[in-house]
Amino acid sequence: MQDSSEAPDIAPVLSKGALRINPKKLRKVPWNHSGDHPGSDLAWPIMRSAASLSKHYILRSIEEQEPLNDEGGRIYASMHINGLIDPLVIITSQTKRTITMGRHDLATMPLIGWFTRRLGNQPIIRRVERDKGVSDTEFAEMINHRSLLTMAHCISGGYAAVVMPEGKSHQDSRLHKLRTGPMRFAINSSEIAHSRGAVQPKIQPVGLHFRCHHWFRTDLFVEYPEPIEIPFLESPEHSDNLLGGTWVEPPETLVRSLTKKLEDSLSKVSPQAKDWETYRAWHILAHIDSRNSKHPLNSYSEEVIYSRKFRNHPSIIEGSEILDDARTASSILHSRQLDGRALSDSMGIKQKSELLKGILGVSIMLLATPLSFFSSGFQATLAWYLGNNSDEGIDARTTHHFLGVFLSTMTIWPILSIFTAIYIIGLISIEINVFTLLVGSC
Template sequence: MSSLQRCVKLYIKLAFQFYYTDFKINGQCNIPRKGAVLFVSNHQNGLIDPLVIGVSNKRDTHFLARAAVFKRPIYATLLTRLQMLPIYRIRDGFDSILLNNEIFERCVLLLKNQKAILIFPEGNHNLQRRVRPLSKGFTRIVMEMLNRYPERELYIVPVGVNYDKPTQFPSKVSVNYGRPLLANEYLNLSPRDAVKLLRTDVHSALTKLTTHIPLTLEYDEVESLLLDGQVDFLNPEVVNETIISKNFRTYDRKGEVMKKTLFRKRLLLINTWLPYILWRWGIRPKISEPEFIDTFRFALGISVVPLFYVFQSIAIAWIWNSTAAIIYLGFSIALAGIVSEVRFTSYRQRK
């Protein structure tokens, strides 16, 4: 990992402390410290998903992301420096699909060299709280790696990412690392049976690590009952038990707490008026996919907002004095911390 990547990771990790009111990490003990690892995760929330996984474990991880975000050269350069690799889909054109051969080849070499890769086997993102059917892309990487280097161990670590309000601010998130699967054990089966069983096992693991509303149930109805019951979406085990038992309970909203939170958010918006105007009337209306709302808002928060506070502090120092500027800057940081209930101990590991 380069110095740039370490600095970016540290900055994003710090920014998440202000962005989320709670950031829980469970099961880090399931991540092999060394050797080839393929992280496979559910995919709800655009480019936020790889970021929260990237900062929640110590492995130097490469990421597979859809090729569409690499279209502009400046984005492609930045994402490549951050160890992201483009993956092409049918909608990108048949000729583009052929480029996946090169990407898969790079993935095999990375795993051969004992690196870690993150892939989203659902093949797309969706805000629905369920694990969708898995594509064959990740199994292709696994089988190609094992067929070429059967003596090398490859661990598949399922990851469940859970948000309580993925399109709102502030929100909460938990990252759950499941027990690793030793991919080499699937070599005892025929290629067809190995791929089928691997997809089944990974899908089953993911449904336990994140909220999963089965296809057999009416999605909107079940989600509405879960929201009304104010379940803790950061604890998918309990939520999934609620779904299966259909023992939905409704609790009274904490009105006073909500009023205080709303007041603090409004005060923060007033203090961040220019970035908010840029977001509300410039960026937000242009986002066609709701799965990218959080991505662009977070990008704005870690780039424009700090600069805005610095420029306002400079203006205050010029108009009044440096003491007033320091007080304002401290107030702005404290206010952002209060709204997000920032805790520098919120990164915690659970078995």
């Protein structure tokens, strides 16, 4: 397993959206430094329900552990390889109302920005964007400090934050170097909670495991290990500044120490393989080994946890025959959208016929086609096209799939429901009138 100290530090590739800034809209993004949530109370339950529905639409199977000891504020943090899907599945797998923080254009872009502002998303102008001249230092510092202070106060008030501490979505099979921003507002949120006599917040590492993260209808396992305690300073001057609306930086030693703890924890629940071929090879070996021990794996969560046995196995090292053979097998299976579940006891491909299930499935799809076409057909086609032509990497494919469904539930579906209701009411009225005429003529 790769040690967290070896995490690569790779700057994000900036999309066209990240290179355009809208200072006027950024100034108007809702914020709050009192401990209340800056988002819309009405929008939260509606959008969370729509997000939950979207999650079940784009994922095939979902296994979710429950967060441990969730009293007080929580900062959920995970590896970030799947665009907007990562925060989506965290938000919908726990019960707290959440606040998020993301790059500046998520709060200002058309339509998407309208939703994120009502959810309370806080914009951040990253260093790489400042280096590219997207924003001057003074404006970036003002926006960032306002956002960090909002996050700290909101978390101290018992809400949850969802953050991606790598600072970008990427495609690697191991954790990238963590940015310190989340740790800075985490320590300050703990200081604010302590000064107010509230329950101390904690950082909750999250393991997000996708069978293949950029596939539509893939499998998901959400893992919650032990939360991390957040230190506080017990400094009246520090807390007075924070309570008075002034952002002050916590000590660098505390920030670095907390960052290291989170890196170590996330490393344990992240793939941490040399590449995805190696990671899939571990899963192949997990299936083979579990069958040899007469305890075959029955779920994706079991597969993920069992595969960790081969991370530091003395005989499963780079260049070993076992690993090379497993990588070859996993690559062949993956190229045909198969995995270790397809292997028979004799190490061939299972030949079990599923003809009846196939006929039944096709029949159901054909019956549902008219409804699916009018309710989601156009959006799904547009999402497929935009996902395949995005400049934001392969992870943006599932983001567009999600947005196609999410926006359907908020726009197209209500409109169709209204017209359908009007049509049904019209038919009923016609039937009543015809019945009245028939009765009257008798």
